[in-house]
Amino acid sequence: KRQAMLDAGENPYGHAFDYSHHLADLEQLYAHLEDGDSTEDLVKVAGRIMSKRVQGKIAFLGLRDATGDMQLFCRINDLDVGDWIGVEGAMMRTRRGQLSVAVSSFELLSKSIRPLPEKFHGLADKETRYRQRYVDLVMNPEVKQ
Numbered sequence: 001k002r003q004a005m006l007d008a009g010e011n012p013y014g015h016a017f018d019y020s021h022h023l024a025d026l027e028q029l030y031a032h033l034e035d036g037d038s039t040e041d042l043v044k045v046a047g048r049i050m051s052k053r054v055q056g057k058i059a060f061l062g063l064r065d066a067t068g069d070m071q072l073f074c075r076i077n078d079l080d081v082g083d084w085i086g087v088e089g090a091m092m093r094t095r096r097g098q099l100s101v102a103v104s105s106f107e108l109l110s111k112s113i114r115p116l117p118e119k120f121h122g123l124a125d126k127e128t129r130y131r132q133r134y135v136d137l138v139m140n141p142e143v144k145q
Contacts, residue, residue, distance in 0.1 A: 001080065002111050014110030017086035020044040024067035030091045030099055038092030043101060045070070046086040046109060048138075049079060050116070063087070063101075064141075074103035082112030 005012040021029075021043050033039070050069065051062035061072040061079065072087060073094065079085065089103040116139060129136045137144050 012111035017046045019046045022067040023065045023070040033093040035097045036095045044088045071100040073100040082116045084110040
């Protein structure tokens, strides 16, 4: 995908994005939302896609920034786990109670060159965790702490 972007004359390595909130701030500001509620409040957040679940025409993306994690509720199928994105959308809480950003627009900030380890198995080998410390820090927030 990186090579296809380069061939098309696009820069896969990112640029500045003017975000309005950190994810942890949104968690506090919208803690009052009831399940199934949404707002008209537009927010702009940026981070790395850590998970992707596609259910028909809807995708749920797990976004992580320096302060925390949040779910994105969107209709996007061309992003990969590990990509860095900036999104704009309204705050909502899903029927299952997950605080989310309902994405109205997004932009790719940087394409992931190498895939992250799968979420289920993760980094199980201790030797690999020490040799690839940068991956261990990305995948395990408790190690980062």
